[in-house]
């Protein structure tokens with residue numbers, strides 16, 4: 501009997517683009533990120549249609565134990581002094597974690613637990629990030645190239661944005677020519 505060697509999906513490590521039949525893409529634009537950046541006037545000055553990041557992912561089956569794999573491509577830039585970043589979220593299923601791997605560009609992964617304690621990890625090509633359960637996560641592009649990161653997470657994890665209505669406890673800004681993380685009092 502001839503057992504076939506199936507061809508799985510593939511991802512290009514240089515840019516995080518997938519080659520597969522079932523790739524789903526979602527673009528997040530400036531206008532979608534209401535209240536995310538601290539300089540409201542600077543955010544309003546950016547046309548609402550400006551793309552900030554794209555997520556491409558394989559359309560996996562739904563169910564306990566199933567996994568998504570995807571890549572986030574976050575553009576470089578700043579809103580005022582604050583670097584472009586993803587919206588960031590907790591998983592609706594809080595106990596479920598996620599793994600990121602940096603593919604292209606330079607940036608930071610902002611992690612925050614349910615007590616509001618935040619920390620940052622450098623993201624660069626090849627960096628591996630274990631996002632534990634009960635931990636909100638946001639990518640920040642501090643470089644000049646697109647920041648691309650591969651992610652694997654449970655299809656049942658879901659997104660909870662409401663729990664972060666007050667924002668994260670840290671903001672990453674360019675001040676005096678330096679990339680700096682600042683503590684935020686009220687989000």
Ligand SMILES: O=P(O)(O)OC[C@H]1O[C@](O)(CO)[C@@H](O)[C@@H]1O
Nearest residue numbers: 555570571572586587588589651
């Ligand atoms: O939902 P956000 O915060 O816009 O993040 C973008 C994407 O990043 C991921 O964490 C991994 O690609 C996805 O879960 C999410 O769709």
